[in-house]
Each structure stands twice: as C-alpha cells, then as structure tokens.
Amino acid sequence: MNTADAVLREAAEWFATLQDSATNEGERQRWRQWLAADPRHAEAWDRVEALSRQFDQLSPRLDRSATRSAFGQLDRSRRHHMKRMGLAAGGGLLAFAGLREQGWQRWTADHATAVGERREALLPDGSRLWLNTDSIVRLAFDGRQRQLQLLRGELRIDTAADSAQPARPFEVALDAGWLRPEGTRFSVRREGDACQVTVFEGAVRVQPRTLAQDLLLPTGQQLRFDAQGAGTAQAAPPHGDAWTRGMLVADGMRLAELVAELARHRRGHLACAPEVAGLRVVGAYPLDQPEQIWQALERSLPVRVFRPMPWFVRIEAA
Structure with missing residues (x-):
C-alpha cells in the first residue's frame, strides 16, 4: 500500500471510530495527535469528511470544535504547507464550473439519471431507451428528424420503425460525431472526449465529426471513436448491456x-x-x-x- 492510500485508510478508520458513541476522550486525543502529526493527515481527513457529506451522514457526535482545535495546534511550517495546498486547489474552481454546466444540462434534459440510477423510457416514435448511471439525454423529435443527444453517461436504444413518417432518420448526436442506426439494438457510452458504441443487433453507421466518410459497424462488434477518427472494431462482450437488467x-x-x-x-x-x-x-x-x-x-x-x-x-x- 502506498503512503497516500495508507493515510486515507487511516483517516477512514478514525472517522468510523469517532462516529461510535462509545468513543472516549483518550481516543479523541489520539485522533487530534494523529491529525496534527502530518499535513497529509489533515488533507486525507478533509477528503473523508467531504465524502461523508455527500451522504448526509455526518453525526453530531463528531467533535467539530476538536477538529478546529487540532488544526490550531499545527506548527507554522505545517500551516504554511496547508496554505500552499489550498492555493494549489484553486483548480477546484474549474471543477465547480463543470458542476454548474452539468446542473444546467440536467435542468434542460428530457431524460436523466443520478449516480446509481438506471431508467427505461419509451420514445415518441416507439423506440425504447435505457439510461445507465449518471446519464443525460436531450430529444429532438419533429417532422424532419428523430435525434437523441447524449450529453453524459451511457444509453442503450432499441429502435422502432417510424410508421408515422418513415423518411425521418434516427440519429444519436455526440460531441465526437454521429451514430445512425439501421434497425438495431445498440449502446453508446461517453468516455471523456471519446465514445464507445456496441451493436447487439442490426448495424450502426458511425461518423466521427471531422471525417466525411462514415463506418458501418455490424452486429456483435464494438468501436471506440472520437472527433478525429475511429479505432479498430472488436468483438463485443456478450453481456455488455447487462446493466439494463x-x-x-x-x-x-x-x-x-x-x-x-x-x-x-x-x-x-x-x-x-x-x-x-x-x-x-x-x-x-x-x-x-x-x-x-x-x-x-x-x-x-x-x-x-x-x-x-x-x-x-x-x-x-x-
């Protein structure tokens, strides 16, 4: 176990200990000593506390004044180190901007899932949509098109014949390009700037954004691509859509x-x-x-x- 992992593990153990109603003052004092012994301990403790807040499970038994007191006991050089760490964390503003953008995407989405949630929906043309964890989708269905935009996460589509307007193409729009299924069951997953498409039935035309020529991906194949091009098609795992179940x-x-x-x-x-x-x-x-x-x-x-x-x-x- 490397040092960072070991420190994080220690912080988690201390957090669990302090949630126990049987915790005595001697244990709290040892925790304060551990916290003050190394700036990395304080940093790991902050991370564990942040994780706990995501679940709204912070116990009132946790002595917040003791936490502040322990930080007050840090010597000048350690506080200076912590200040430098805080300045380095300025990149967190960028992360905050990303969260704001994601919030706006969810607000304007037609379908979305939270972390750990999966959802099934029937689209206006009769196609069936599954969304995996932490996914966001917008729809543009009108007299000219059937477009689905995947903004985040992963989806699976079982396309239906467009009996109302057979000439309307079905398309999945991505930052990396477009997917145009041909009577098919397929999934697509966003991974940073790239996407991975897997075809379980039928075929999908894959067009990276900067290429004029599309690629035909048949049943049982998967392909990773980005805006500049595509990799080599490979055999798809047989249970790649088991998450829908x-x-x-x-x-x-x-x-x-x-x-x-x-x-x-x-x-x-x-x-x-x-x-x-x-x-x-x-x-x-x-x-x-x-x-x-x-x-x-x-x-x-x-x-x-x-x-x-x-x-x-x-x-x-x-």
Whole structure:
C-alpha cells in the first residue's frame, strides 16, 4: 500500500471510530495527535469528511470544535504547507464550473439519471431507451428528424420503425460525431472526449465529426471513436448491456476494471490495492446490492473488503 492510500485508510478508520458513541476522550486525543502529526493527515481527513457529506451522514457526535482545535495546534511550517495546498486547489474552481454546466444540462434534459440510477423510457416514435448511471439525454423529435443527444453517461436504444413518417432518420448526436442506426439494438457510452458504441443487433453507421466518410459497424462488434477518427472494431462482450437488467457481468475481467465499473454506480470512495488489481474476476454482480458483491469477491478471490462506512470501500489482499 502506498503512503497516500495508507493515510486515507487511516483517516477512514478514525472517522468510523469517532462516529461510535462509545468513543472516549483518550481516543479523541489520539485522533487530534494523529491529525496534527502530518499535513497529509489533515488533507486525507478533509477528503473523508467531504465524502461523508455527500451522504448526509455526518453525526453530531463528531467533535467539530476538536477538529478546529487540532488544526490550531499545527506548527507554522505545517500551516504554511496547508496554505500552499489550498492555493494549489484553486483548480477546484474549474471543477465547480463543470458542476454548474452539468446542473444546467440536467435542468434542460428530457431524460436523466443520478449516480446509481438506471431508467427505461419509451420514445415518441416507439423506440425504447435505457439510461445507465449518471446519464443525460436531450430529444429532438419533429417532422424532419428523430435525434437523441447524449450529453453524459451511457444509453442503450432499441429502435422502432417510424410508421408515422418513415423518411425521418434516427440519429444519436455526440460531441465526437454521429451514430445512425439501421434497425438495431445498440449502446453508446461517453468516455471523456471519446465514445464507445456496441451493436447487439442490426448495424450502426458511425461518423466521427471531422471525417466525411462514415463506418458501418455490424452486429456483435464494438468501436471506440472520437472527433478525429475511429479505432479498430472488436468483438463485443456478450453481456455488455447487462446493466439494463441491473447486473454487471465479468468474464475474466481484471479486478481493477470491475472496481472502476462499480464506481460509476455509487458515490463515495471505492478502490482496490495495486497488489490485487490484476486478479481475474468471473461472475454476475447485482449493481443494487453492494454487500452481496463484497461477499462474493471475498469468497472467490484472496481479498478482504475494508469498509468502515458504506461509502468508503477498499479491496485489499487477504
């Protein structure tokens, strides 16, 4: 375990300890000493507290005056270091601007999901839409077009024949380009500036934004592309849309990849130690029942799941 991980783990342990009504003043004093011993401890404590606030689970038993007092005991050099850290965090303003933009997108969305939520909807033309966790979609259905704009996250579409106006094309618009399905069932997921499209039935024409020529992606294939071009089509995993049924299917997936996928569906801290990241995982995991997932991993792999609070989970070597 590297130093940063170890410190974060210690902060989580202290947070769990201070939530216990049986915590005595001696333990609180040891926590204050730990907090004052190193600026990295204070930084990790702030991170754990921020995670807890996302869940509105801060207990009134937590001694806030003790926290302020502990910071007051930091010597001048440590406070100077903390000040420098605070200045470096000025980039948080950019993150705040991003959150404001996302809030506006949700406000103007036709369909959206929160973290951990999945939703199914019937579109005006009879097509069926599934939205995965933390996703945002706008619709533009009129006499000329059937357009769906994916602003964030992941969707799956089962397209329907447009019996009312057969000439209207169906299109998914993305920052990276456009998708034009041909009687199909497919999914698309935004990953930063790139997208990944997977075709389960039929075919999809993929057109990166800066290219004049589109690419035809057939059944059973997936493709990653961005505005400048596309990669090489590959065989799609057979259960790539299992999330529409509330499941995550792993067939030889690395544990680190499994953890990254699960992290999309929950708030808080979820990580695995580097020494177990490469373990291979096989199984079907219910996305809405995390405790079952942790128990299954402990049964099938040489790991233990450290979870002092529901929102702080770290998978480590057993």
